[in-house]
Amino acid sequence: SQQGEEDPQALSIQEGENATMNCSYKTSINNLQWYRQNSGRGLVHLILIRSNEREKHSGRLRVTLDTSKKSSSLLITASRAADTASYFCATAPTGSARQLTFGSGTQLTVLP
Amino acid sequence: SQTIHQWPATLVQPVGSPLSLECTVEGTSNPNLYWYRQAAGRGLQLLFYSVGIGQISSEVPQNLSASRPQDRQFILSSKKLLLSDSGFYLCAWRGSWVGDGYTFGSGTRLTVV
Numbered sequence: 001s002q003q004g005e006e007d008p009q010a011l012s013i014q015e016g017e018n019a020t021m022n023c024s025y026k027t028s029i030n031n032l033q034w035y036r037q038n039s040g041r042g043l044v045h046l047i048l049i050r051s052n053e054r055e056k057h058s059g060r061l062r063v064t065l066d067t068s069k070k071s072s073s074l075l076i077t078a079s080r081a082a083d084t085a086s087y088f089c090a091t092a093p094t095g096s097a098r099q100l101t102f103g104s105g106t107q108l109t110v111l112p
Numbered sequence: 113s114q115t116i117h118q119w120p121a122t123l124v125q126p127v128g129s130p131l132s133l134e135c136t137v138e139g140t141s142n143p144n145l146y147w148y149r150q151a152a153g154r155g156l157q158l159l160f161y162s163v164g165i166g167q168i169s170s171e172v173p174q175n176l177s178a179s180r181p182q183d184r185q186f187i188l189s190s191k192k193l194l195l196s197d198s199g200f201y202l203c204a205w206r207g208s209w210v211g212d213g214y215t216f217g218s219g220t221r222l223t224v225v
Contacts, residue, residue, distance in 0.1 A: 033213055040221070042118075042202055043156075045213030088155060090214075099146060099171070100214060104155040 006089055006106040014111050019076040021106040023089030024069075030092045032065055033100065034074050037086045046074075046087075051094075081112045114139035118203045118217030125224055131176075131190040133220050135203030138184065143205040145186040146214065147178055150200040162186060198224045 007022045023032070031050045035043040049056045049065045049072065056063045062075040076083055086107050090100040118135045125131060137143050144163050148156040158171045160178035168178050175194050179187045186203060203217040 031211060035214075035216075040200075040219070042216035042218045043204075043214070045215065048211060048213050050211065099158050099161050101158070102148075102156040107153075 006087070006103045008106060009104070010107045010109070012109040012111065013079060015079060015081055017079055019079050019083070019108055019110070021074045021087050021089075021108070023072045023074070023103055025072075025089075025091045025103075026070065027091075028094045029067070030094050032063075032072050033090045033092070034061075034063060034072075035088045035090060035102075037088065037105070039085075043088065076108075079108075079110045081110050083110045084108060114205075114215065116203065116205055116215055116217045118220060120220060121218065122221045123223070125193050125222065127195055127224055128192050131188070131193050131197070131222070133188040133201055133203075133222075135186045135188075135217055136184055137186075137205045140184070140205070140207065142183060143207065145180065146204040146206070147186065147188050148202045148204065150202060150219075152200075156202065160188070193224045195224050198222055 005024050013019050029051050031048050033048045034046045036046055037043045047058045047061055047063050049063050051067055060077045065072045086105045088102050088105045090102045092100055115138045146161045147159040149159055150156050160168055160170055162168050162180045165180055165183055176190050201220045204214040206212045206214050
């Protein structure tokens with residue numbers, strides 16, 4: 001079953017704008033991760049945020065986590081056409097953190 | 113450095129035929145290994161995971177099976193494919209620490225005809 005649910009399902013923006021994607025989940029987590037997938041390719045790990053963290057940065061990426069609301073957001077600043085991809089959140093539950101559960105993804109299109 | 117190899121990249125198989133997809137990891141030992149399936153435009157569904165040689169956990173009852181004959185080798189199999197087995201199959205590995213991210217292979221596009 002899907003643990004994380006991304007919102008929106010699809011997002012189209014102009015190059016240079018910021019893109020924000022949200023993820024909600026249902027159970028307690030050890031950590032939450034964001035992945036990127038180019039069409040027809042494998043997933044690439046972007047960033048991991050632990051349950052005791054509230055915000056994390058990596059280059060143009062900013063991730064927030066609100067465990068009280070069971071939600072996370074991924075912000076990509078100053079987007080580029082090369083950022084066009086699907087973005088997935090994945091949760092590692094507490095007590096059974098050997099496998100991730102992925103959401104259904106947000107398809108981001110950055111128009112040049 | 114660690115790398116993961118998954119093959120073949122694409123596969124077209126008739127209904128009722130067997131399946132064998134292979135995944136190998138290099139540059140690490142005792143990895144956690146995973147098989148996921150992705151339907152078109154959808155998220156990933158965990159099929160199997162393994163924490164060691166011969167140790168396989170199944171998440172979804174189905175027409176598929178997995179084996180781990182060696183530490184860094186993970187095989188996805190089926191004796192008789194169904195149309196519903198079509199999809200994009202992804203292998204992934206993770207180190208022993210729960211805080212590690214997953215590293216995915218490039219995937220196998222399976223079409224059952």
